[in-house]
Amino acid sequence: MRLATLRHGDGTTSAAVVADGIATDVVGAADVGALLADPEWRTRAASADGQQTAIDGLAPENWGxxxxxxxxxxxxxxxxxxxxxxxxxxxxxxxxxxxxxxxxxxxxxxxxxxxxxxxxxxxxxxxxxxxxxxxxxxxxxxxxxxxxxxxxxxxxxxxxxxxxxxxxxxxxxxxxxxxxxxxxxxxxxxxxxxxxxxxxxxxxxxxxxxxxxxxxxxxxxxxxxxxxxxxxxxxxxxxxxxxxxxxxxxxxxxxxxxxxxxxxxxxxxxxxxxxxxx
Amino acid sequence: MRLATLRHGDGTTSAAVVADGIATDVVGAADVGALLADPEWRTRAASADGQQTAIDGLAPENWGxxxxxxxxxxxxxxxxxxxxxxxxxxxxxxxxxxxxxxxxxxxxxxxxxxxxxxxxxxxxxxxxxxxxxxxxxxxxxxxxxxxxxxxxxxxxxxxxxxxxxxxxxxxxxxxxxxxxxxxxxxxxxxxxxxxxxxxxxxxxxxxxxxxxxxxxxxxxxxxxxxxxxxxxxxxxxxxxxxxxxxxxxxxxxxxxxxxxxxxxxxxxxxxxxxxxxx
The missing domain is CATH 3.90.850.10 (Fumarylacetoacetase-like, C-terminal domain)
Incomplete structure (x- = not known):
């Protein structure tokens, strides 16, 4: 898996799984550090089903x-x-x-x-x-x-x-x-x-x-x-x-x-x- | 003022003001670090009115x-x-x-x-x-x-x-x-x-x-x-x-x-x- 921390326009950040040109937010994880603090992080990331964003739609400033x-x-x-x-x-x-x-x-x-x-x-x-x-x-x-x-x-x-x-x-x-x-x-x-x-x-x-x-x-x-x-x-x-x-x-x-x-x-x-x- | 972090028997800690042989908890501050994170920490500490403990009743292990x-x-x-x-x-x-x-x-x-x-x-x-x-x-x-x-x-x-x-x-x-x-x-x-x-x-x-x-x-x-x-x-x-x-x-x-x-x-x-x- 490839994990990223994304900055959203509303000032929040989220942990996201990056695959096949899509970043999918992990619901409830404010960033990859917060995600890793959950012992179930692998399972949570593997089942990520939050907001989806095309990678090529992300501006450089959206990557934390x-x-x-x-x-x-x-x-x-x-x-x-x-x-x-x-x-x-x-x-x-x-x-x-x-x-x-x-x-x-x-x-x-x-x-x-x-x-x-x-x-x-x-x-x-x-x-x-x-x-x-x-x-x-x-x-x-x-x-x-x-x-x-x-x-x-x-x-x-x-x-x-x-x-x-x-x-x-x-x-x-x-x-x-x-x-x-x-x-x-x-x-x-x-x-x-x-x-x-x-x-x-x-x-x-x-x-x-x-x-x-x-x-x-x-x-x-x-x-x-x-x-x-x-x-x-x-x-x-x-x-x-x-x-x-x-x-x-x-x-x-x-x-x-x-x-x-x-x-x-x-x-x-x-x-x-x-x-x-x- | 003299501030301390006290460990209570229930596993919690608190910020306390120490004066005249008495430690008085600052309500809502888990330790002195958390207290200082509040810009109003001086006012909060000056008006501390939480649990009071005689200093001589505190065991060494109660001091964090x-x-x-x-x-x-x-x-x-x-x-x-x-x-x-x-x-x-x-x-x-x-x-x-x-x-x-x-x-x-x-x-x-x-x-x-x-x-x-x-x-x-x-x-x-x-x-x-x-x-x-x-x-x-x-x-x-x-x-x-x-x-x-x-x-x-x-x-x-x-x-x-x-x-x-x-x-x-x-x-x-x-x-x-x-x-x-x-x-x-x-x-x-x-x-x-x-x-x-x-x-x-x-x-x-x-x-x-x-x-x-x-x-x-x-x-x-x-x-x-x-x-x-x-x-x-x-x-x-x-x-x-x-x-x-x-x-x-x-x-x-x-x-x-x-x-x-x-x-x-x-x-x-x-x-x-x-x-x-x-």
Missing amino acids: AVIPRPGKVVCVGLNYREHILEMGRELPAHPTLFAKFGTAITGPYDDIAIPAHAADQVDWEAELAVVIGERVRDADPAAAAAAIAGYSVLNDISMRDFQNRTVQWMQGKNFEATTPLGPVLVTADEFEPGPSIRCDVNGETMQDGATDDLVFTPADLVAYISAIFTLEPGDVIATGTPGGVGHARTPARYLADGDELVTTIDGIGALRNRIRTR | AVIPRPGKVVCVGLNYREHILEMGRELPAHPTLFAKFGTAITGPYDDIAIPAHAADQVDWEAELAVVIGERVRDADPAAAAAAIAGYSVLNDISMRDFQNRTVQWMQGKNFEATTPLGPVLVTADEFEPGPSIRCDVNGETMQDGATDDLVFTPADLVAYISAIFTLEPGDVIATGTPGGVGHARTPARYLADGDELVTTIDGIGALRNRIRTR
Whole structure:
């Protein structure tokens, strides 16, 4: 199944099942996060019979972040094997984790508004997002895999100057409404990591990796993180980014007002966002 | 005013006003976080007329974390001036920020249960907690000060082995239900940073600082953070810890099963927690 969060003209949002060019609302679920909080979410989604909308009748602004306000966004640094090795580093023994608050998330086609004081070193990080579908703590590998509702696309937009002001990256990773997530969640039975992940800026491909080139797989990450705290439905794990970010280029390259950012994972879909500095 | 979150025998919690040895529930507010979400919280608290309980009739387990599940806990590293200078470092130009998720919080008198795999380097960090009382974004100094509902006591219990596994501290700072917060929130009109902050382990004083020895004041932090994202009612800022943590001692000293931890800020109160490894 493919799930989306749709914005309606009346200011409400709804969880919807996307199939055969039609989005069908799941009655009573305000968004995909709310849907996943119901242990019967698979059954509810499979029997969705709410308002139907042709996909091609939806404007970009009708697509919300698939999880608009996750309780937790756990991000992973340094996880793409080829990128680590090409930089001459050793493969890490433990995942590098940092946090985003839910306020960082924005929609898959929304403009990304950057405040002027943070607009100097805006960079991209295409990532495979893992979305949690059930409460899980101290998961063994099988329980960890079973707790994954599915996968989505995320761009961990990073203000490198803020990220590197101190030894902790958090402040460069948490600017409000700058992390697009979506356009859909593909359930775990229909997506296996492996397909290509790419980031294009104004039509030029900047990152191109394979979503199975991970040191720590999605299930590894769920197991590791759940030994620290409970993961809950709608929580998101951003699994790291392949090589090709702007900050590591010579010369460094950053996003500027008007740039178009397209973040794609084959088999899931693409985020299309325009950078707006203000 | 002094506000608390009380646990009742029936499994519910309530926000309560604590004065003259009596805790008076605020009708309709499930905890202090929920109370602060109402823009009229000051008026509601001032006119509290719910269930009354003598403080000395309350068991330790009746006291909940003053904000049981903050939307955000923004933590500050390296903020006590004397401690930074005695370590031979320069005063920082920007605050070092990292994140806790709300799942890390626990009550002021609760046992702190540490999983066996994380019990080797458990350390203390007594901190002044700032609690946000209104939505604030891009705050100037006056707006930042006005957004502070009040102050509480927090201990940023840190698993140093996890903290130092990678360059990002988050995983050592986020073990579930290991960060006590409370016992009360003292509103900003009744508390000015300055009084002593202490941490005692089994009766031995380990940290002893002054809550106004901060490089970045509470209002500075609100202004700085709100230039990154919106702070919302019930969000918590942990303002950093003075010298004397166990990891920096020679030899290093860590918390063990059965240790009693008392974290005090004069004018607010004391957290009393026992360490339990399991």
